[in-house]
Amino acid sequence: MVSDQVTRRVRRIADEMRYHADPFAYGLKTKRSFTIGVLIPDLCNPVFPPVIRAVERTLGEAGYIAILAESDNHPEQARVVLEKMKARRVDGLILATALRADHLIAECVEEGLPVVLVNRTVDGDGVVCVNCDEFEGMRLTVGHVAELGHRTVAHIAGPQFLSTGHDRYRGFLRAMHERELAADSSLIRFCDAFSEEAGRAALEALLDASARFTAVVAANDLLAVGCYDALERRGLACPRDLSVTGFNDMPFVNRFEPPLTTVHFGLDEMGSHAARALLDLLDGNAPNAESIRLAPRLIVRESTAPPPSGGSPG
Amino acid sequence: MVSDQVTRRVRRIADEMRYHADPFAYGLKTKRSFTIGVLIPDLCNPVFPPVIRAVERTLGEAGYIAILAESDNHPEQARVVLEKMKARRVDGLILATALRADHLIAECVEEGLPVVLVNRTVDGDGVVCVNCDEFEGMRLTVGHVAELGHRTVAHIAGPQFLSTGHDRYRGFLRAMHERELAADSSLIRFCDAFSEEAGRAALEALLDASARFTAVVAANDLLAVGCYDALERRGLACPRDLSVTGFNDMPFVNRFEPPLTTVHFGLDEMGSHAARALLDLLDGNAPNAESIRLAPRLIVRESTAPPPSGGSPG
DNA sequence: CTGAAAGCGCTAACAA
DNA sequence: TTGTTAGCGCTTTCAG
Numbered sequence A, B: 001m002v003s004d005q006v007t008r009r010v011r012r013i014a015d016e017m018r019y020h021a022d023p024f025a026y027g028l029k030t031k032r033s034f035t036i037g038v039l040i041p042d043l044c045n046p047v048f049p050p051v052i053r054a055v056e057r058t059l060g061e062a063g064y065i066a067i068l069a070e071s072d073n074h075p076e077q078a079r080v081v082l083e084k085m086k087a088r089r090v091d092g093l094i095l096a097t098a099l100r101a102d103h104l105i106a107e108c109v110e111e112g113l114p115v116v117l118v119n120r121t122v123d124g125d126g127v128v129c130v131n132c133d134e135f136e137g138m139r140l141t142v143g144h145v146a147e148l149g150h151r152t153v154a155h156i157a158g159p160q161f162l163s164t165g166h167d168r169y170r171g172f173l174r175a176m177h178e179r180e181l182a183a184d185s186s187l188i189r190f191c192d193a194f195s196e197e198a199g200r201a202a203l204e205a206l207l208d209a210s211a212r213f214t215a216v217v218a219a220n221d222l223l224a225v226g227c228y229d230a231l232e233r234r235g236l237a238c239p240r241d242l243s244v245t246g247f248n249d250m251p252f253v254n255r256f257e258p259p260l261t262t263v264h265f266g267l268d269e270m271g272s273h274a275a276r277a278l279l280d281l282l283d284g285n286a287p288n289a290e291s292i293r294l295a296p297r298l299i300v301r302e303s304t305a306p307p308p309s310g311g312s313p314g
Numbered sequence C: 001c002t003g004a005a006a007g008c009g010c011t012a013a014c015a016a
Numbered sequence D: 001t002t003g004t005t006a007g008c009g010c011t012t013t014c015a016g
Helices: A003-014 A023-029 A048-061 A075-087 A103-110 A132-148 A164-179 A196-208 A220-233 A267-282 B004-017 B023-029 B048-061 B075-087 B103-110 B134-148 B163-180 B196-208 B221-234 B267-282
Strands: A035-040 A065-070 A093-095 A115-120 A126-133 A153-157 A188-190 A213-219 A243-245 A261-262 A293-296 A297-298 B035-040 B065-070 B091-097 B115-118 B128-132 B153-157 B188-192 B216-219 B241-246 B263-264 B293-295 B298-301
Touching: A023 B023, A023 B103, A048 A065, A048 B065, A065 A075, A065 B293, A075 A103, A093 A267, A093 B065, A103 A115, A115 A267, A126 A132, A132 A153, A132 A213, A132 A243, A132 A261, A132 A297, A153 A164, A153 A196, A153 A220, A164 A188, A164 B221, A188 A196, A196 A213, A196 A220, A196 B221, A213 A220, A220 A243, A267 A293, A297 B035, A297 B091, B023 B188, B023 B196, B035 B048, B035 B075, B048 B065, B048 B267, B065 B075, B103 B115, B115 B267, B128 B134, B128 B267, B134 B153, B134 B163, B134 B216, B134 B241, B134 B263, B134 B298, B153 B163, B153 B221, B163 B188, B163 B263, B196 B216, B196 B221, B216 B221, B221 B241, B267 B293, B293 B298
Parallel strands: A035 A065, A035 A093, A093 A115, A115 A126, A126 A293, A153 A188, A153 A213, A213 A243, B035 B065, B035 B091, B091 B115, B115 B128, B128 B293, B153 B188, B153 B216, B216 B241
Antiparallel strands: A261 A297, B263 B298
16 A cells, blocks of 8 residues: 555664564563474584574565573473563474473464474374484494394384484384394493483493394484494494494594494475474464474494494404 | 362373464564574584584473575575575574675674674674684694694685684784784785585685795684695695694594694584574563683694604795 | 552654 | 554552
8 A cells, every 4th residue: 555665765774763663562561472393402512503403494585583501311300490481471382302202382372473393293183293214214324234244233222201312222122123124122222311421321331241243323412422432442343343323424433433323314405394394383384394304314434334243342 | 260280180181182272373473483594604513513502402392393595605595595585484593694794684683683693793782692712713723733843834714704814814914913923924825615515616826926934824714624635636634834723623623634633612512602692582581691701722633743853834 | 567659771662 | 544542561650
């Protein structure tokens, strides 16, 4: 109802005067903050920066900003932080911290707060998730070590209360079965965190036990580099004495010693998908893809090799 | 004027009812958002996560939240993003993107918006900076390679429009002079970004030139790993053919091949100092430390060794 | 000392 | 279609 030209002129002058609609007044009236809460376990895990970056970009293009917080892997910390975000009147949430059975999420959903999970899923449905196809990732990994000639392969599993830990564990079992390899339960160790420290401890425990194995499939890259540490402490070499694989292909693992064989998927892609799904929710549309599952790809580097001929280190 | 007991009871009931003062109404009235803008060049540079984490923690304890944005090393992007932050009515700014002569910062200061620079300084004064003692870092580095027996040392310098690039360059020159080593200008290459790619290109250029050198001091870790790439392309080995050093000791460089000799300083410490300085400013106090300079420490790892006896690669 | 009311800068509903 | 106004939930001032 107003000419384009006038619109432009007004816009220009508004810019010149550096006028911005006051977000407080706007929000007070409309209850919208154009702010999204993004909750991750740990910023210093190199997996997250690429996804956060993609999330912030995608959100930013739509006029939203993200407020970032870490849970430090503590559910009670997650609760505190979530409460703060709600107090800040966030319009929606992107969570990378979800437990498999997470009442915090159920709560948000009940309150009608749009939520998207990234790199996590939750048991049951009703909440949009974007993650990697963990089963396929494990199939690729196990296939690779099997083809290298490994028959006894160990698994350093992640926390089973996290979907990534649980799905990769189940994926490992299934893939072993498909390859007709025995998944000896004494060759599986569960970690209570996705950390280098936990990975090191788990592999040391495995090496201390009498069982023999020539390859170890870790549930993520951090766990895998923890395995490097365990090997170093024992004076063993990777991949000469033991092949190790990771999951995530986080930045820089290609430069590690040895460069890590791992499962790659688009971390930035994961972030932008998640943000877009949330924007859909925010627009009141059901997101066009209910849950998004990214295709993984195995990146073979130098941490895997055929098994040593003279036996195993275990 | 109200009893403690009553206060507690009210607090408890408010919590139970999940009452939160509305930030919109509060902000509309008071013009305070309890929000800080944090601007960094690039989230995927591993230096930043630790500082951001520390910043967010410190700010969070004081009831503030951070909104994070990346400039992608583009001043015009920085301007856009800063404008958005101002539109969001941030109470203050923490900038890791400052140019040495940055009118954006001058502008903020004029507007009375509290600003603290982190890992950057700005020419002249009037703005609080927290960074590492770059000169001392370079003194440590040059001292180390000199003591290893290197006489001809090259420098891959960072962008000179950034204080880190400029100060480390000057620090290199000064340290060489102190060691009575010639700082041959043909052995110095300037990069226009702190990136692996720029570091690789710079070292390749140096290797292509006829000058000889046995060690290269890179202005940061990313540049240093770029040097690794250049060496690999030429079939040269570090440190056998060439010693290389970095700066920052970013996470995981200890796992690189070879583990990088580099200058360490507390990234988290830098972040918390910056946040605390900003909180001081916000409280109307002049920050108790005008500008904070962190002490560096050299971490000797395996990327440096005595010079090869048979000459140099250059 | 306590309680009422104005007003922050917007949007949306309504009246003209 | 256009202009006016109530009111969002706080803080702060001012009157009681």
